[in-house]
Amino acid sequence: MDGTDRPGTAGIHRLAGAVRQAWLRHPGWSLAAKGAAAATLAWFAGTLAPAPFSKYPYYAPLGAVVAAGGTVVRSVRDSVQSVAAVLAGAVLARAVDLLPLPDVVKLGAVVGLALLCAGRRVFGDHGPWVAMSAVFVLIVGDGNPAEYIAAYAGLLLLGASIGIGINLLFPPLPLTPSERALERLRDGLVEQLEALAGWLEHEGPLEPDAWERRRRRLFPVIESARAAVARSREAARANRRLPRNQERVAAQLGRAAALQTAAEEVDETVRLLVHWEPSGRDDPALGRRLRPAFAAALRHLAAALRSDPPDGARLHRSVDELREVVRDARRSSQQDHFVAGALIVTLSRAADALDH
Structure with missing residues (x-):
């Protein structure tokens, strides 16, 4: 009798779990x-x-x-x-x-x-x-x-x-919708970073109009994630369910802060490259020599965002290597590479945010 009961019980448990997940996904x-x-x-x-x-x-x-x-x-x-x-x-x-x-x-x-x-x-x-x-x-x-x-x-x-x-x-604690909003933000950032790295590796200078549109498409995703996390933070106040979900709430707030900073730094990176590395510019900020190294650093940032939890260790090493590449380029050319330095600072801030 036990052998015949178990499949039915397992099916009921799976159905209950599916119903619960659907309930959590749709507050x-x-x-x-x-x-x-x-x-x-x-x-x-x-x-x-x-x-x-x-x-x-x-x-x-x-x-x-x-x-x-x-x-x-x-x-x-x-x-x-x-x-x-x-x-x-x-x-x-x-x-x-x-x-x-x-x-x-x-x-x-x-x-x-x-x-x-x-x-x-x-x-x-x-x-x-x-x-x-x-x-x-x-x-x-x-x-x-x-x-x-x-x-x-x-x-x-x-x-x-x-x-x-x-x-x-029955207090609301909409952690699942907030997590989904953060996942959409992470995916949007990763997609933009991968596309930007690929462009620097294979296409060279950026097309300002196309990349400005890409940059602005991410704004609603950022605002949606910010609003979802703000709702979760407000819902946690005076909520009797909070003690059972304290660690999850803390982890979500930390992840949200890291992604928010990363989003700001990605936006700044795109903005700088659109202004200083556009097609048709005689004196691009990076040029053929520095584009591959910056593309590699952008891919490391994308990989750090994909990891769970986000890990900036490899990105830090990549940024250190990038500093050496820029120093070598500065010693062997007449360019000051100020914009390349600003991009390195931007990537460093993103790495620091992912470490916390």
Whole structure:
């Protein structure tokens, strides 16, 4: 019986592992599940609340969705900002409503003043809630404004509390998406370095327009990796899952810092070569004599980035050899090779970043 059970058990384990990996790769799934659960619980809580709150139960899910849509720290911040925006809009609407003005003039004044307030940094991304709250209070809550304001803000806060609670129980820690973003950055850097080395070895001077386009294509990849790591760093704060993932988080942050520095140095290398080693230039920075040595150093940088963890030891040796080549070239020619020296410094910084 044991022999027949094992294949089925192994299949179940593989399926569970595949499902877990898919869940980790797509953090939007857990976000959707938490948002749906928070909104449902908030609705029921709103219907069970005492009057006048139970008259407006649909406002509670709004607060739940706001709070359940991000990290633990962000959910608290978003909840505070959204409730503050609602209260600001409500106060503004009540103040304008007390003025002896025609209704259409009141509406215009409320919207205009609310939009002016919406840009305040204190409301963060929830500035538009000032205008929405002001219009709702002015029009919908006209019969009993105090009751409506209390229900609106109170239910929003109730729903936000439920969303925060769910986030505390099931906090997001999107390490897998961050790792994938870093892998895309690494692959993009390696591809650019290999292409640049091949160009120096076989093509000679660079074509400025083509390489400027290559350089700019990497910018969105760099920004995507930076944003993904920033989300992971924020998610780690006040996160009960952090102790079990402390080493992984630390390793990811270290890798991100190394790749960020490497990306800056690769960009600087391409920028210098595009400016000083273009086709058609009479006095290129490297020339036929130095191009092969620099191409070899670029390939060593690509190899260091491909290794896991990144290893700059071989790159350091390659840079040292490159220094000797440049010194020999300087002694036997009239050129100062300042640009070659700047490129060596750039490669050294990349090697130092990979060592930490």
